[in-house]
Amino acid sequence: MLTVNNLHASVDGKAILRGINLKVNPGEIHAIMGPNGSGKSTLANVLAGRDNYEVTSGEVVFQDQNLLEMEPEIRAREGVFLAFQYPVEIPGVSNLYLLKAAINSVKKHRGEEELDAMTFLKLIKEKAALVEMKQEFLYRSVNEGFSGGEKKRNEILQMALLEPHLSILDETDSGLDIDALKIVAHGVNTLRNESRSMLVVTHYQRLLDYIVPDYVHVLAHGKIIRSGDKSLALELEAKGYGWIEDHASAA
Amino acid sequence: MAGLKIMQVQPDTMLASGTQFYLDQFEQISDKLPGQNVDWLQSSRNNNLARFGKNGFPTQKDEDWRYTPLKPVTGKAFNLKSAPTSGVEHEDTRSQSALRPIPGLNCHRLVFVDGFPEMSMSDIAGLDGKVSVRSLSEVLAEDPETIRDLLDSVVGESSHGFAALNGALHQDGLVVMLEEGAILSMPLEVVYASNQELTLVQPRNLICLGKGAKAQIIERTVSLSDSSCLHNSVTEVILNEGSELDYYLIQDQSRSSYQVCGVWARQKESSRFSCHTVTFGGGLVRNDLRSEMTGPGAHCDMLGVYSLSAKQHVDNHTTMIHGAAHCTSNELYKGVLDQRSRSVFHGRIKVEKDAQKTDARQSNNTLLLSRDAEIDTKPQLEIYADDVKCSHGATIGQLDETSMFYLRSRGIDPDVARSMLTYAFVNDVLGQIKIEPLRDYLEKALGEQLIREKKLFGQTK
Numbered sequence: 001m002l003t004v005n006n007l008h009a010s011v012d013g014k015a016i017l018r019g020i021n022l023k024v025n026p027g028e029i030h031a032i033m034g035p036n037g038s039g040k041s042t043l044a045n046v047l048a049g050r051d052n053y054e055v056t057s058g059e060v061v062f063q064d065q066n067l068l069e070m071e072p073e074i075r076a077r078e079g080v081f082l083a084f085q086y087p088v089e090i091p092g093v094s095n096l097y098l099l100k101a102a103i104n105s106v107k108k109h110r111g112e113e114e115l116d117a118m119t120f121l122k123l124i125k126e127k128a129a130l131v132e133m134k135q136e137f138l139y140r141s142v143n144e145g146f147s148g149g150e151k152k153r154n155e156i157l158q159m160a161l162l163e164p165h166l167s168i169l170d171e172t173d174s175g176l177d178i179d180a181l182k183i184v185a186h187g188v189n190t191l192r193n194e195s196r197s198m199l200v201v202t203h204y205q206r207l208l209d210y211i212v213p214d215y216v217h218v219l220a221h222g223k224i225i226r227s228g229d230k231s232l233a234l235e236l237e238a239k240g241y242g243w244i245e246d247h248a249s250a251a
Numbered sequence: 252m253a254g255l256k257i258m259q260v261q262p263d264t265m266l267a268s269g270t271q272f273y274l275d276q277f278e279q280i281s282d283k284l285p286g287q288n289v290d291w292l293q294s295s296r297n298n299n300l301a302r303f304g305k306n307g308f309p310t311q312k313d314e315d316w317r318y319t320p321l322k323p324v325t326g327k328a329f330n331l332k333s334a335p336t337s338g339v340e341h342e343d344t345r346s347q348s349a350l351r352p353i354p355g356l357n358c359h360r361l362v363f364v365d366g367f368p369e370m371s372m373s374d375i376a377g378l379d380g381k382v383s384v385r386s387l388s389e390v391l392a393e394d395p396e397t398i399r400d401l402l403d404s405v406v407g408e409s410s411h412g413f414a415a416l417n418g419a420l421h422q423d424g425l426v427v428m429l430e431e432g433a434i435l436s437m438p439l440e441v442v443y444a445s446n447q448e449l450t451l452v453q454p455r456n457l458i459c460l461g462k463g464a465k466a467q468i469i470e471r472t473v474s475l476s477d478s479s480c481l482h483n484s485v486t487e488v489i490l491n492e493g494s495e496l497d498y499y500l501i502q503d504q505s506r507s508s509y510q511v512c513g514v515w516a517r518q519k520e521s522s523r524f525s526c527h528t529v530t531f532g533g534g535l536v537r538n539d540l541r542s543e544m545t546g547p548g549a550h551c552d553m554l555g556v557y558s559l560s561a562k563q564h565v566d567n568h569t570t571m572i573h574g575a576a577h578c579t580s581n582e583l584y585k586g587v588l589d590q591r592s593r594s595v596f597h598g599r600i601k602v603e604k605d606a607q608k609t610d611a612r613q614s615n616n617t618l619l620l621s622r623d624a625e626i627d628t629k630p631q632l633e634i635y636a637d638d639v640k641c642s643h644g645a646t647i648g649q650l651d652e653t654s655m656f657y658l659r660s661r662g663i664d665p666d667v668a669r670s671m672l673t674y675a676f677v678n679d680v681l682g683q684i685k686i687e688p689l690r691d692y693l694e695k696a697l698g699e700q701l702i703r704e705k706k707l708f709g710q711t712k
Contacts, residue, residue, distance in 0.1 A: 048660050049659075049660070050656055050660075051652065051656065071659070071665075072656060072659040072660050073659040073660075073661075073662050073663060073664060073665065075660075076659070076660055076661055076662035077662045081660075082660055084657065084660075087657075088651075088653050088654050088657040090654050090657070090658075090672070090675060091675060092674070092675025092676065092678040092679065093671050093672070093674075093675045097671070098658070098661065098663075098671075101658075101661075101663050101667060101671070102661035102662050102663055105661075105662040105663055105664060105667075106662045109662070141675075158661060162661070162662065
């Protein structure tokens with residue numbers, strides 16, 4: 001699904017990622033953990049193709065294609081989805097309009113027929129129910145005046161609609177209370193299957209109680225310094241990031 | 252050279268003195284203009300001519316015209332047609348689409364081509380007895396006395412040279428009179444189409460609503476060809492107590508045309524005037540909108556949207572005069588400027604001494620899509636009362652990069668994303684258009700224009 005080889009990236013000339021290696025197979029969920037400033041969000045944004053993140057060396061292969069050569073919209077159409085840490089408010093563009101434009105551009109890219117208004121509405125109502133989103137939110141401007149939890153649910157709604165092959169959740173748990181966290185996790189788990197992969201970027205272990213990962217990687221100073229199974233997250237929670245960083249520098 | 256069209260101005264159409272050219276034209280054509288047997292109109296024409304002869308066209312030395320170069324307009328020899336062209340060609344697709352009614356809009360309709368009514372395309376049948384919609388020439392021929400005290404009563408003598416030129420040499424136009432309590436059951440659409448090269452079109456409109464009367468009027472200016480024309484219109488609006496007028500100016504002429512549009516309104520107690528100006532087309536467009544609220548509790552909205560590219564130039568001048576207490580006004584102009592286009596906004600608010608409890612708001616927001624586009628915006632507040640609320644503001648910005656990335660990360664094409672965001676920017680103004688089919692039509696037209704211009708948006712990154 002996704003292979004990251006020795007990926008280096010910088011922002012405003014400052015090196016943030018310093019040699020990431022990662023392999024994600026179909027159906028796997030990988031958690032990326034790490035202290036603030038370790039490069040977690042940079043990795044997520046580089047994979048989604050955000051401007052002003054400069055890849056200085058390394059390669060990323062997604063489903064046998066060079067991901068780094070693709071424009072952001074092409075990555076999305078090929079099946080990469082980034083759930084934003086800070087979803088953007090867009091006054092004047094209705095949520096429904098965005099969702100329809102998104103699903104149809106993905107469908108068109110895949111050579112499928114675009115959805116007519118009726119089919120789309122039926123589908124979107126079904127997906128909105130999955131994240132317990134009230135229908136009025138569909139008709140409002142994108143994320144405008146949404147609470148933190150509503151914004152994150154809106155991200156998962158978009159993800160559920162687009163059915164990506166690789167979902168990248170960038171600190172989706174930040175700013176969520178426990179009820180919203182459960183709803184979001186339920187939405188994510190419903191999408192989980194043997195052909196879909198996920199990268200769950202998080203600072204805390206809490207989210208991983210609900211979205212159980214196959215692998216956990218710890219990122220520090222732009223490198224993965226330790227990988228393990230879900231028990232690594234628990235160990236981190238107990239001992240803190242200081243422990244593992246000390247451990248890494250001692251090694 | 253087949254298929255290659257060279258646009259150039261012929262030397263013999265350039266003028267040394269624009270003013271003299273039109274004074275001469277008056278000599279040649281004045282006996283063919285509407286209202287020949289109406290003495291008071293003739294003296295009004297002469298007064299305006301004298302004023303035009305004395306002051307001429309404005310220049311960039313006039314503060315009110317500082318940012319709008321008029322040479323391309325005043326240096327060309329535009330001719331007023333003395334008679335309608337027989338058998339106007341409406342067969343090509345451009346003419347057809349320009350004159351096509353707005354989809355889904357049930358309305359009364361009056362069409363003028365090069366200044367002359369085109370009755371075959373008009374439909375003003377079935378009007379209420381208390382409602383009169385006629386052409387100016389018809390009113391002047393049948394009962395000129397009904398408009399004697401109204402025509403030229405609002406514009407005033409301080410207006411600019413273009414208005415004086417219109418006053419001297421105006422052609423036909425729209426006259427709408429609603430008696431007390433009358434309601435125009437459907438919107439009225441008046442279409443001014445220009446067709447022949449170097450035609451001067453000078454419409455003169457008069458709208459007078461009696462007490463409590465209500466009307467919605469759409470005025471659309473279009474081109475039937477790529478020819479260069481000058482559309483110089485004057486509209487006077489008289490709103491009596493409690494009357495309400497929604498007025499929509501849709502400006503969609505060819506890029507080689509010029510438009511100078513003046514709307515002068517006088518509002519009595521508790522009347523409501525709402526003027527929406529939507530500008531897509533025209534090479535150079537100047538709008539002067541002025542409303543004087545003379546009775547307490549009147550309200551005036553001036554809302555504008557313009558979306559420009561290439562070297563289009565649009566200049567919106569507004570004057571809001573609060574002449575009585577408890578009047579409210581709201582101005583919101585939003586523009587999208589691409590390529591080398593340029594816009595000017597000058598919003599003047601005058602609050603007279605006795606106009607206490609005035610609430611006047613004004614705002615001009617611009618989205619710049621290109622580094623070469625330019626906006627000059629200037630508020631001008633003159634406040635002589637002490638218990639008032641007046642606010643003004645101007646913003647200039649670019650498309651938000653984060654929003655662009657957000658939309659693209661959902662698979663949306665950058666061009667579509669750009670037009671979505673641009674559209675969102677003007678949406679709150681278009682959203683205030685009360686006639687739904689018109690709003691849909693304009694939203695679609697704007698969307699299509701943004702997509703059409705997509706290759707001109709610059710880099711896609």
